[in-house]
């Protein structure tokens with residue numbers, strides 16, 4: 001059985017909640033200024049801090065399985081090119097040509113030994129080195145060695161590709177950054193999964209609104225009353241403070257049966273949906289038999305991009321398997337549509353200036369924990385650890 005001590009404790013906690021009719025409570029409600037959702041200067045500060053100095057998930061390992069495979073990512077405002085080089089390392093670069101700035105690779109993904117700028121044809125290899133300038137006589141005195149693509153910190157961890165969208169002279173210690181989540185994420189074996197669906201939505205709402213839908217479960221039995229509500233216990237999900245990350249274990253309604261069973265036989269995965277917030281904008285949402293990876297990225301004060309990948313444990317080779325996973329995907333998409341419709345309504349309501357603050361309730365713990373970490377980062381109190 002793969003249930004960890006942490007997970008056994010989560011199960012115990014939930015069964016206690018059921019028995020006593022209680023749930024996890026923060027010491028107080030928290031007020032979050034609505035200005036944080038509407039102010040252009042604030043969102044610019046967020047983009048320049050949270051989306052430059054912290055690793056963002058930009059892809060899944062399967063997309064870069066072989067040397068020469070590459071992918072691009074544009075949503076953070078920094079055009080990013082990610083490659084797998086000949087020595088099997090994942091590399092990331094600013095996808096901007098060193099001649100006169102054209103975007104070198106425009107396709108979402110591909111495979112090649114070198115990439116060639118569409119404007120005048122300068123070519124770069126998988127390590128970003130400038131390999132060729134057409135008609136080099138015209139560039140006498142320009143040192144090829146100092147005109148490679150600008151490198152960005154890139155990592156492969158838990159089968160996911162992470163990039164920090166700003167160059168750094170220091171070496172980031174990604175392992176200690178993700179350490180609070182490592183036990184659980186390792187146990188998921190995401191490396192061996194395969195992508196079933198991938199989608200990206202441009203949403204007319206501040207990015208926090210989209211983010212917050214995954215940081216509390218109070219809304220399940222109202223916003224999702226005809227969909228997700230029936231499957232889960234109502235608002236009885238523990239939040240584990242994994243600062244700056246959060247693990248939110250959402251118990252399925254059937255968990256109450258475990259009370260009659262020997263704790264030795266308790267299985268976590270089949271009784272929970274787990275919403276893992278990985279600071280600042282990444283989610284690893286673990287269902288009983290498959291996993292979603294989401295990122296929410298601001299594109300302005302009133303718009304964001306929601307990117308998502310559905311990972312399944314093995315390829316859906318039969319019609320039955322296709323149908324099964326498609327049905328799961330359809331349910332999730334319709335539940336998210338319910339969230340996003342409400343979110344776009346929240347965005348429209350900002351013009352009324354009715355609220356000065358939003359109220360994060362005592363059991364909306366994920367909201368409180370994530371907001372604390374986000375505030376810390378904006379104040380410069382939270383940074384990614386560097387290698388010594």
Ligand code: FES
Pocket residue numbers: 097098099100101102117118119120121122
């Ligand atoms: S801008 Fe890329 S080759 Fe000229």
Ligand SMILES: [Fe+2]
Pocket residue numbers: 213219220223224335339
């Ligand atoms: Fe929701």
